[in-house]
Amino acid sequence: MSTIAENIAQINTRIEDAKKNAGRTSGIVQLVAVSKTRKANEVRKAYQAGIHHFGENYLQEALEKQGQLGDLAITWHFIGPIQSNKTAAIANNFDWVHSVDRLKVAQRLNDQRPDHLPPLNICLQVNVSQEETKSGVDLTDLEALAAATATMSRLKLRGLMAIPSPRQNKAQLRNDFKTMRNTLASLNTQGFTLDTLSMGMSNDLECAIMEGATMVRIGTAIFGERH
Ligand SMILES: *Cc1c(COP(=O)(O)O)cnc(C)c1O
Numbered sequence: 001m002s003t004i005a006e007n008i009a010q011i012n013t014r015i016e017d018a019k020k021n022a023g024r025t026s027g028i029v030q031l032v033a034v035s036k037t038r039k040a041n042e043v044r045k046a047y048q049a050g051i052h053h054f055g056e057n058y059l060q061e062a063l064e065k066q067g068q069l070g071d072l073a074i075t076w077h078f079i080g081p082i083q084s085n086k087t088a089a090i091a092n093n094f095d096w097v098h099s100v101d102r103l104k105v106a107q108r109l110n111d112q113r114p115d116h117l118p119p120l121n122i123c124l125q126v127n128v129s130q131e132e133t134k135s136g137v138d139l140t141d142l143e144a145l146a147a148a149t150a151t152m153s154r155l156k157l158r159g160l161m162a163i164p165s166p167r168q169n170k171a172q173l174r175n176d177f178k179t180m181r182n183t184l185a186s187l188n189t190q191g192f193t194l195d196t197l198s199m200g201m202s203n204d205l206e207c208a209i210m211e212g213a214t215m216v217r218i219g220t221a222i223f224g225e226r227h
Helices: 006-021 039-047 059-068 084-093 103-112 137-149 171-191 205-210
Strands: 030-034 051-057 074-078 094-101 120-126 156-161 196-198 213-220
Touching: 006 030, 006 039, 039 051, 039 059, 039 120, 039 171, 051 059, 051 137, 059 084, 084 103, 103 120, 103 137, 103 156, 120 171, 120 196, 137 156, 137 171, 156 171, 171 196, 171 205, 196 213, 205 213
Parallel strands: 030 051, 030 213, 051 074, 074 094, 094 120, 120 156, 156 196
Antiparallel strands: none
């Protein structure tokens, strides 16, 4: 079994290769290590191997780990579904939220973000594969949500996030990533200044980077299979 440090070295190589293949010579692809279900000591190992951005899906679990890792300069990303009674704790304890998909949640995060912290970085989660049950705003409602969020002073709207349906073939997956890229570009021609496309996981980061991902969220390929 390979170590977390070895896995991270491999992921960094995959990211660099994907950037080269995509002809992307400038700009970064930020690696966010997804540490849901992982213990604080595993997060610490990844940190020591050079990862400073971590993504968590479950609030209570995340808060516990944050308590154990307070000595590290971690940038915390909330990437899971958001119940509105959890927004205060999220607004107080995270640097980024990738999974905002409705106005009520954006409003509450804005109201609850403490003044002593910088504005909370926000990505709007898009239901790009148009799955019935999936979280994420529909493409048709995205522009209105983006416009409303962009006016909120305690939030900084950074970009878009998507989790394409894993049931698709490669071409469909690529097409979803392409839709995300085009959607971001189209919002920017309408006056938004979005710089972040959060897409790509352990199995599809190459495809996502080919279509312009600026942030990839990697769990299994760093920490191993989740149980
Ligand atoms: C679990 C999760 C990931 C990481 O997925 P892997 O396939 O383990 O890399 C990325 N993004 C979100 C939103 C997740 O819930």
